[in-house]
Amino acid sequence: MTEQTILIDPDLAWRAVQARDRSFDGRFVTGVMTTGIYCRPSCPARHPKRENVRFFASGAEAREAGLRPCKRCKPDDVSRDEAAVAKAVELIEGAEEAPKLDAIADCVGYSPTHFLRVFRRAMGVTPAAYARRLRAERAERALEKEERVTDAIYEAGYSGPGRFYAETGKRLGMTPSAWRRGGEGVTIRWAIAETSLGDMLIAATERGICRLSFDEDEAALRRRFPNAEIAPADAAMANIIASAVAAVDDPARPHGLSLDVQGTAFQEAVWRELTRIPPGETRSYAEIAAAVGKPNAVRAAGSANGANNVAVLIPCHRVIRSDGSLGGYAYGLKRKEALLERERRR
Known part of the structure; x- marks a missing residue:
């Protein structure tokens, strides 16, 4: 068994351990092979050497490798925060109408303000944004199979066309019918x-x-x-x-151009994150996945990066591999290198 059994990037996992980042608790455990112990990423104990560490998807996998749980951070004990977030996600996903923050917080036993911080730290977005993203993804799937857009709107859980267009018109750009039919009417x-x-x-x-x-x-x-x-x-x-x-x-200069781009909710979250990378800097696919609240979706983040319809303006050239190499680029690595060099000079 190797650390490749987890879907999270090992370099990102190690950075989370060094930062004792609680948002990664429950997503993997850190196995210290010299002591035979596995810990939470946020364990307060002294950090081991990197060469002595392996990452596992769960405590069960670590135990299969012959390790035992840390008595200090108790990695097998689900924290109250983790349980609350899991319950909130289940509540949001099972509701026809997105529940209000006050109702969610009351259900999990937190104050609204505190639970908002807990949920955002764990998921990367607020409960309301998570609910909107979930409903938009349902709408996209429904639009692919329904003949009538109105039917897809109700199937996705919207109260009516007005709410659907209010939430998605700006995000989708083209009308839903045009999007589903290859630009029809545009x-x-x-x-x-x-x-x-x-x-x-x-x-x-x-x-x-x-x-x-x-x-x-x-x-x-x-x-x-x-x-x-x-x-x-x-x-x-x-x-x-x-x-x-x-x-x-001059790719470092703000362009001010309007865009009409379409993608899944996850793709659009990735594209928004790309625009937040400062010119002259780069991020790994793993860092982008973590930034949008899906740290295990490294490969999906790479696919979303590659699905970008608008080169340069949505700067997918600023994303590289975790080992520092350039990775791929749809229009050739020479162009990617040139764009990055121009930004660094600026």
Whole structure:
């Protein structure tokens, strides 16, 4: 058995142990092979040497490896906070209408203010945001199988179309019907612009840029949005094109461009986190997964990063592997290196 039996990145796990980060308690245990003991990540005992540590998904796996639980941090005892968060998640997921914070806190025996901190520390988002994300994901699944958008809205748990559009209109960009039907009913204007990193496709709806990529053409755009009306850029797009080209030359500068992007709730959470990485800095896929409250979803965070429709403006080039290597990039590592170097110089 190795530490690869857990889904969390070992480097991230070790940083959590060094920081004694309580938000990782219950997600893995730290096995100290020289003492034969396993602990919580937040254990207050002196830190072991890294070479003597292995990470396990649970206390049961650590015991199978011949280790015994620490008497100081008691890793097998579920804390009151952990139990409260688990109960709250079960309550939110089982409710037709998202429960209010006061009701959740009362149910788990905490004050609302304190439980808000406990839940956010454990899950990365507030209970209300967790409920919205859950409902949006249900809507996305329903939209894929329902013929009528209204049916999908009610199946996802919304009280009616008004609530659905109020919560998702800004997040989804295109209307739900257009999203489900490959851009049906939407006009997308496009152009190919010369940049210092090669030819760049810029495509936009009335709401904003929906595709920015290198080495793609009109045919690629039509494959992505097969039912949209695809038209050449008009005079109104001149400023958008100029700003996008300037963003390639100086990716550290805020671009101020509106975007019309779509993804699952998890993908969009990842994309938002990418925009929070300071120019000139990088984050690992594991750090991004942890930042959106899903530390075990490292591979999914990498997939969400790769699904980014808008290069440069949503800076997926700022994400690298935990070992410091660049990892992948849809438009070639030379472009990724160039974008990072330009940000560092700035």
